[in-house]
Each structure stands twice: as structure tokens, then as C-alpha cells.
Amino acid sequence: MDSAHAFEEPPLGIAGKRPFFLARRRFRRIAALPLAVLVLATGGLALTGNLPFPGVPVVELKGRVASKADLFTDPEVQRILMRHRIKVTVDVAGSRQVAEGDLGSYDFVFPSGQAAADTIKYRREEAHAYAKIKLPFTSPLVIATYRAYAEALVGRGAATPQGTPSADTLYYDLDLAKFLDLARTNTTWNDLGLNPGRINSNVVTAYTSPYCDSNSAETYISQVAFTQNGDRAPDETSADAVGEAIKPLLEAQGRPASDRFDSFVSGEDSVPTPVIYEHQYLAYQLRHQAAKGRPDTTRVLLYPDSAFLTKPRIIALKPRADQLADLIDSDPELRRRATELGFHAGPDLHGQDLLRTFLGDQHLPVPATVNRTRALLPSPEVLETILQTVAGCKRILS
Amino acid sequence: MSKLWFGEWWLPLSVWAAAVASLVFLIVYCYLELRAQRITGLDLTQGICVYLDDSAITDSYQMGRHSAALVQAVEHQTNGGYTVSATTPDGTLGFEKTRGEQLITNYVQTHTPIEVIGILVAAIEKGNGIVHANLKTGTVRKNAALVKLLSDLGQSDPLPKSTLLSHVEDYVLVKGRFRLAARTSEDPSGTTVFIAPYAGIGTAVPAARVRLACANAGLRRHTPAAEFSGSCLGKVRDWNAEDGALDIHPVVIFQ
Numbered sequence: 001m002d003s004a005h006a007f008e009e010p011p012l013g014i015a016g017k018r019p020f021f022l023a024r025r026r027f028r029r030i031a032a033l034p035l036a037v038l039v040l041a042t043g044g045l046a047l048t049g050n051l052p053f054p055g056v057p058v059v060e061l062k063g064r065v066a067s068k069a070d071l072f073t074d075p076e077v078q079r080i081l082m083r084h085r086i087k088v089t090v091d092v093a094g095s096r097q098v099a100e101g102d103l104g105s106y107d108f109v110f111p112s113g114q115a116a117a118d119t120i121k122y123r124r125e126e127a128h129a130y131a132k133i134k135l136p137f138t139s140p141l142v143i144a145t146y147r148a149y150a151e152a153l154v155g156r157g158a159a160t161p162q163g164t165p166s167a168d169t170l171y172y173d174l175d176l177a178k179f180l181d182l183a184r185t186n187t188t189w190n191d192l193g194l195n196p197g198r199i200n201s202n203v204v205t206a207y208t209s210p211y212c213d214s215n216s217a218e219t220y221i222s223q224v225a226f227t228q229n230g231d232r233a234p235d236e237t238s239a240d241a242v243g244e245a246i247k248p249l250l251e252a253q254g255r256p257a258s259d260r261f262d263s264f265v266s267g268e269d270s271v272p273t274p275v276i277y278e279h280q281y282l283a284y285q286l287r288h289q290a291a292k293g294r295p296d297t298t299r300v301l302l303y304p305d306s307a308f309l310t311k312p313r314i315i316a317l318k319p320r321a322d323q324l325a326d327l328i329d330s331d332p333e334l335r336r337r338a339t340e341l342g343f344h345a346g347p348d349l350h351g352q353d354l355l356r357t358f359l360g361d362q363h364l365p366v367p368a369t370v371n372r373t374r375a376l377l378p379s380p381e382v383l384e385t386i387l388q389t390v391a392g393c394k395r396i397l398s
Numbered sequence: 399m400s401k402l403w404f405g406e407w408w409l410p411l412s413v414w415a416a417a418v419a420s421l422v423f424l425i426v427y428c429y430l431e432l433r434a435q436r437i438t439g440l441d442l443t444q445g446i447c448v449y450l451d452d453s454a455i456t457d458s459y460q461m462g463r464h465s466a467a468l469v470q471a472v473e474h475q476t477n478g479g480y481t482v483s484a485t486t487p488d489g490t491l492g493f494e495k496t497r498g499e500q501l502i503t504n505y506v507q508t509h510t511p512i513e514v515i516g517i518l519v520a521a522i523e524k525g526n527g528i529v530h531a532n533l534k535t536g537t538v539r540k541n542a543a544l545v546k547l548l549s550d551l552g553q554s555d556p557l558p559k560s561t562l563l564s565h566v567e568d569y570v571l572v573k574g575r576f577r578l579a580a581r582t583s584e585d586p587s588g589t590t591v592f593i594a595p596y597a598g599i600g601t602a603v604p605a606a607r608v609r610l611a612c613a614n615a616g617l618r619r620h621t622p623a624a625e626f627s628g629s630c631l632g633k634v635r636d637w638n639a640e641d642g643a644l645d646i647h648p649v650v651i652f653q
Binding site: 011037 | 405644
């Protein structure tokens with residue numbers, strides 16, 4: 001063989017074997033979509049905190065709740081709680097009923113005020129039972145009324161419109177002492193000259209829920225007792241006398257009933273001045289605004305000058321309800337929703353009052369923040385004495 | 399689950415289900431791909447068969463190197479995965495060999511050539527008997543067959559960066575751009591020659607090519623007239639320095 005015409009065999013480079021998922025175009029084509037779905041879905045779930053399997057069992061909690069039952073029956077609140085895998089069912093009762101009842105079958109309770117919460121706390125401590133307390137929001141105790149009644153009180157110097165008086169004023173300051181004087185003198189609404197053409201021959205007074213059941217009634221009685229006692233909380237020595245003095249002022253309303261605000265909203269003149277929580281009225285106005293584009297200016301609020309800010313407490317009776325208490329207290333979404341339901345849920349991140357900001361955003365008038373005398377609750381024992389004197393309520397505390 | 403629960407969780411649940419379904423799909427698909435790769439190592443039989451040497455099956459068996467794997471593959475195929483062992487107590491192959499031959503013969507007679515070649519390729523590949531070369535990239539794949547070859551050549555430690563196909567004594571699977579180069583006659587006893595150039599290795603040996611001399615009897619109905627991308631499983635004969643061609647005895651060519 002002539003080496004000048006000989007060809008040498010070309011060597012072939014030795015290449016490592018490529019992984020099948022790189023080497024195979026078909027694999028890349030078929031696997032691309034599920035791989036993309038897997039990456040995106042996993043990333044999305046991780047970012048939204050939903051990486052654990054969504055089918056984790058829902059914790060079902062049963063509570064005994066007073067006037068804040070609206071919070072737990074609200075679909076939006078239920079939705080937010082379900083996001084945290086919590087489902088809540090509630091039995092509704094007055095705060096004092098909540099405090100004195102058997103709580104063995106409940107995971108949490110939500111009395112509307114301090115007195116009932118203190119009683120529950122005391123009972124739990126006595127029994128060495130679990131209790132974790134949170135104060136998620138506040139709401140002042142107020143008196144709702146129709147504009148004609150409010151203006152009648154203004155005519156007697158017992159009420160003053162907040163801000164510049166106008167036909168749209170929704171909020172009035174109430175001189176509670178003068179208001180009680182009207183009852184003390186058996187002054188009727190007709191005597192005040194109701195306009196336009198309304199007739200009500202009942203004595204001027206406020207209408208409460210049953211004294212022995214509810215926090216609002218108990219708190220209003222405390223407010224009245226505070227005013228009656230010269231803006232001082234009654235003590236053990238004055239409790240009986242104060243009770244006797246305010247009893248006729250309260251009895252002017254007749255038999256207390258638990259659905260006062262409903263009667264008021266439905267337009268019954270028989271309940272012209274129900275004692276309510278501010279959030280009930282604001283929630284009503286927010287619904288009215290949403291439905292009709294304007295607030296209901298025929299219904300207004302009276303803010304007693306001896307003010308009392310109710311602080312409902314959620315009390316976890318079992319550790320499994322701790323998360324609910326924590327969420328109600330501090331979850332941003334639930335605080336936002338509580339604000340939308342009229343509660344004072346504290347300041348936002350910028351220190352602004354959430355409720356005032358929200359009302360402004362909804363083009364609803366905002367109640368004035370004025371320095372009022374803060375009515376002081378009497379001690380639990382003194383309050384029990386007053387309630388016993390006024391309405392013969394059974395003593396919860398022994 | 400309650401309507402409230404579903405209303406709140408349907409979206410995360412759906413995304414979660416999609417993620418899980420994708421993961422399961424990928425796992426299953428990877429498993430099937432790996433299994434397919436382990437069985438065949440290549441997609442050879444998915445192409446169009448251009449040429450098939452029917453006698454190669456029994457030849458391969460009779461050569462003995464892959465007979466056990468071939469019998470096992472055929473048994474696996476015909477018995478639904480169960481291998482029947484009939485080795486004699488003293489380990490001799492007397493009865494075993496006769497039975498194996500019969501098995502292979504029966505299989506070849508009762509199955510299509512494509513099925514048969516699939517079994518053959520699977521058996522040889524499983525026995526690490528195929529060196530994979532790609533003329534288009536100028537590379538040979540580093541697999542067990544190549545490592546064994548280099549080891550036999552005393553070049554396994556360390557492995558060289560390149561090697562020659564003419565060193566391959568076992569089967570070689572060559573991928574490349576083939577074209578019809580010559581046809582001696584249309585008669586079944588005649589020969590048709592395909593060639594594929596070495597590419598991707600510079601211009602040092604521009605004329606270098608692989609040459610496949612196919613018996614006309616083995617050509618399938620479809621014989622591409624134009625250049626085609628294909629794979630050839632065969633046995634290396636020798637490098638012809640005069641022609642600059644590596645002669646390979648083809649067993650099967652797929653387009």
C-alpha cells in the first residue's frame with residue numbers, strides 16, 4: 001500500500017452519556033409542561049403559605065357568645081377563619097348568662113364586657129381551669145334614637161349635636177344627668193314637643209336588654225349609678241342607696257327585652273331610645289350606605305357624657321381555641337373585617353384609628369372624639385348589690 | 399367537606415392537585431423512560447427499517463457471546479416476564495443450548511423481523527455489547543461496552559479522549575447521515591452500498607466515511623434514494639486506509 005495515498009482512520013471523541021432527560025428531545029417536549037406546572041404550582045403554594053396539604057382537618061370550635069355573635073355569623077369572618085382551618089359555631093346568650101352558665105361543652109366564650117369576663121376568669125381560677133383572655137376591640141355604649149327625639153332632647157338642653165348642627169347630623173352628646181332628670185320628673189316625650197307631629201306619651205328613658213342577662217344593661221346601670229352618685233363609682237356603703245335611687249329611672253322603660261335594637265331599626269316608636277353598642281349602629285349605617293348610597297339620617301346616636309367603653313373579651317377555655325383568640329385579636333384580615341362591622345379594632349400601621357379611617361372612606365360621618373368623663377364600673381360585688389336592688393338579679397359571685 | 403371549606407380552599411387544593419399530578423406524571427414518565435432506556439438503550443426500532451439481515455439473529459446466538467441474554471430476552475417476551483431456567487446440574491450447556499436454539503428459531507419464525515431485532519438489540523445492549531458512535535458529532539458514547547473495549551486495549555486507566563471505531567470487536571451502533579453510494583444489481587444476490595461521512599471532526603480526513611455493504615435480499619421495500627439520517631447496528635470489519643472507509647457489516651439499518 002502506498003502510504004502517500006493512505007488515509008488514517010479519524011478518531012472519535014469519547015463523550016459522557018447525557019442524562020436521558022437532556023438527550024431525548026421527546027422527553028423534553030413531553031415533560032416540559034408538567035415540569036413547568038410543578039415548579040409554578042409549588043412556588044405559588046410556598047409563597048402563599050399553602051404548601052401543606054389543604055385537606056388538613058378543620059378545627060371545629062363551639063363558643064358561647066353574647067352580643068358579638070354577629071361577628072361569628074358574618075360570612076366574611078367565617079371565610080377568613082376557614083382560611084385558617086377554623087370553623088366556629090356559637091350559642092347566643094347574654095353576657096351574665098355566659099358568665100354564670102356551665103361552660104364544660106364550650107371551647108371559648110365571648111362576653112361583651114369586663115364584668116362578665118372577670119367573673120368567668122374568677123370562676124376558672126377557682127376551678128384551676130384553662131383560660132386565655134384577649135381584648136380584640138372596643139365599642140362605646142351609646143343610646144340610639146330617632147332624629148325627632150334627639151332634637152327634642154336638644155330643645156330641653158339634654159343633648160347637643162356634635163360639630164355644626166345640620167339636618168344630617170348623626171351624632172349627639174347626651175347630658176346623662178339631665179336625661180335622667182327627665183325620667184325622675186316623669187317627663188314624657190310628648191312633653192318635650194316631638195316634631196314633626198310624632199306622639200309618644202311614654203316617660204323619657206332609655207331601653208335596655210334584661211338587667212340580669214346582658215352586659216349592655218349591666219353597663220348602662222353602672223353608668224346611671226355613676227352619674228347618680230355624682231360621677232363616682234358607688235362603693236359598698238352607697239350601693240343600696242344608689243340602687244334604690246336609680247330603680248325608678250330604669251323601670252320607666254317597662255319590661256326589658258333583648259331585641260331592642262331590632263325594634264328600633266324596624267321603626268317602632270315604643271323603643272325610641274335603645275341602649276346599644278356603637279358598632280351595632282355603625283354596622284347598620286354601613287349597610288344602609290351600601291344599599292342606598294347614603295346614611296339613614298332619621299336614626300342618630302346619643303353619646304352619654306359619662307362615657308363607657310365596652311371591651312369585649314374572647315376567652316379560650318381550651319388550648320385548642322387559642323389560635324381563634326389570637327386571630328380575633330391580631331389577624332389583619334379579621335381586624336379589617338371587625339372595623340367594617342363597626343368595631344374599634346385599634347390603630348393601623350400608621351397609627352391612624354382604623355374605624356375612623358374606614359368611616360371616612362365610606363363617606364360616613366365620623367363621631368367626634370371628645371374628652372368625656374369615663375364612667376367607672378363599681379367593683380363586682382357592689383355591682384351585684386345594685387343589680388339585686390334594681391332588678392332582683394341572682395348573685396353570681398358568692 | 400363543607401361548602402364553606404370548599405369555597406375557601408378550592409384554589410389551593412386545585413393547585414396542590416396539579417402539582418401532585420405533575421409530580422406523579424414526571425416520576426412515572428421518568429421511570430418508564432429509564433426502563434425503556436435500560437431495555438433498549440435506544441429508540442432504534444421506532445424508525446423505518448431500511449435493511450435487515452434476517453440471519454443475524456441466529457448468527458448472534460451461535461456466536462455465543464450474547465446467547466444467554468438473547469434467550470433470556472426471548473423468554474421474557476414470550477412468557478410474560480417469567481424466565482424458565484433449564485440449566486443442567488453440572489452446568490454444561492448440552493440440553494440448554496439445544497433448547498435455546500429451538501427457542502430462538504421458533505421466535506424468529508413466529509415474529510416479525512422488527513420484533514426480532516428489538517429483542518436482539520435489547521439483549522445485546524443489556525449485555526453491554528454495543529458501542530454507540532455518532533458520526534454527526536464525531537463522538538463515541540462512554541458506556542460499559544466502550545470501557546470494556548478500552549480495557550481490553552489497555553487504555554482504560556486513564557480513559558483516552560478519543561478512540562477508533564475499528565477497535566470495536568463487538569457490535570457498534572452508528573448514527574449518521576447515510577446515502578446510497580452504489581448498487582451492483584437489482585438481483586437479490588447483489589449488493590447495495592450505503593456510506594456515511596465522518597463529520598464534526600474538522601477537515602483532517604475529509605474523505606473518511608463509514609461504508610455499509612448490504613445484501614439486496616435484506617433491503618426492505620423502502621430504500622431511500624436521497625441522503626437520510628439513520629442508525630446502523632453492525633459489526634466492524636476493518637478500516638480501509640486506501641479508500642478512507644470503515645467497513646461495517648450491517649445487521650440492521652433504520653432511517
